[in-house]
Amino acid sequence: MARATALVAAALLATAAAAFAQTDEIQVYDGSIAAPGVLNLTWHDNFTPDGLKTPAFPGGIIPDKSLNGVTEWAYGVKPWLEAGLYLPLYSVSKNRGGAINGGKLRLLFVEPHAANRRFIYAVNFEFSYNAAYWEPRRYTSEIRPILGVRLRQWDLIANPILDNSYVGGLGGLDFAPAARIAYNFTPKFALAVEDYSDAGELRGFAPTDRQSHEVWGVLDKSTKFADIETGIGFGLTPGSDRITLKLMLSRNIYVPGSR
Numbered sequence: 001m002a003r004a005t006a007l008v009a010a011a012l013l014a015t016a017a018a019a020f021a022q023t024d025e026i027q028v029y030d031g032s033i034a035a036p037g038v039l040n041l042t043w044h045d046n047f048t049p050d051g052l053k054t055p056a057f058p059g060g061i062i063p064d065k066s067l068n069g070v071t072e073w074a075y076g077v078k079p080w081l082e083a084g085l086y087l088p089l090y091s092v093s094k095n096r097g098g099a100i101n102g103g104k105l106r107l108l109f110v111e112p113h114a115a116n117r118r119f120i121y122a123v124n125f126e127f128s129y130n131a132a133y134w135e136p137r138r139y140t141s142e143i144r145p146i147l148g149v150r151l152r153q154w155d156l157i158a159n160p161i162l163d164n165s166y167v168g169g170l171g172g173l174d175f176a177p178a179a180r181i182a183y184n185f186t187p188k189f190a191l192a193v194e195d196y197s198d199a200g201e202l203r204g205f206a207p208t209d210r211q212s213h214e215v216w217g218v219l220d221k222s223t224k225f226a227d228i229e230t231g232i233g234f235g236l237t238p239g240s241d242r243i244t245l246k247l248m249l250s251r252n253i254y255v256p257g258s259r
Contacts, residue, residue, distance in 0.1 A: 028180035031114030034076035051241035101134035120148035171203030
C-alpha cells in the first residue's frame with residue numbers, strides 16, 4: 001500500500017500549477033470506504049443562490065444561481081483501497097444553461113477499518129478531465145491527505161488539499177484545505193461545522209480578499225433509503241460565494257451475497 005501511494009504521489013507532483021476549482025463535491029473525507037466487493041453510489045448536488053457574479057476565469061461558469069453536481073460511483077477494491085468514478089459531472093448556469101463538465105477518477109488509500117479507529121490517516125488522489133468552461137486546463141488532479149481524531153462522540157478531521165494543474169512545479173500547487181468538527185448524537189445522526197478554503201498557490205498565497213473561505217452548518221442522517229448529508233455554507237471573504245447549499249445522497253447498490 002505505502003509503495004503504491006508513493007508512486008501515485010510522485011506522478012502527481014512531477015509538475016503542478018494553480019487550480020481554478022468549481023463546486024462539484026463539497027465534502028470532508030473521513031477515511032471511510034466501501035467494503036471489498038461493495039458498489040456505492042453517491043449523488044452530489046450543490047446550488048448557489050447568492051454567488052460570485054463573474055467566472056473564475058474567462059469563459060468559465062458563473063457561480064451565481066448555478067447548480068453543480070455529479071454522481072460518484074465507488075467500489076471497494078481492498079480493505080485499504082477504494083476506486084471511484086465521477087460521471088457525469090454536470091451544471092446548470094445562467095450563462096451556459098445545462099452542460100456536461102467532464103469526469104474524474106480517484107484512488108482512496110486508507111488504514112483498514114479507518115472509520116472505527118480513534119486516529120485517522122489516509123490519502124486520496126483524483127484525476128480529472130475537464131471541459132474548457134469548467135477548468136482552464138484540460139487535465140487536473142487533487143492530492144487530499146486525510147487526518148483526524150475521534151474523541152467519544154466528537155470527530156475532528158482535516159483535509160489539507162493540494163490541487164494540481166501540471167504547470168509550475170511544487171510552487172504551483174494550489175492549497176485548498178477543508179476541515180470538519182462533528183458531534184455524533186447517535187451512530188445515525190450528527191451535526192457538524194465544516195470549513196472550506198482556497199488560499200492560492202504555494203509560491204505565494206492570494207490576497208485575503210481574493211481567497212475563498214466558507215463556513216458550513218451540516219446535518220448527517222442515515223436512513224433505510226440512503227445516507228443523507230445536507231448543509232448551508234456562508235462565504236467570509238469577497239472572493240467567496242455568499243450562500244451555497246449542498247445535498248448528498250449515498251447508498252450501496254451492490255453488496256456481495258445480498259439479494
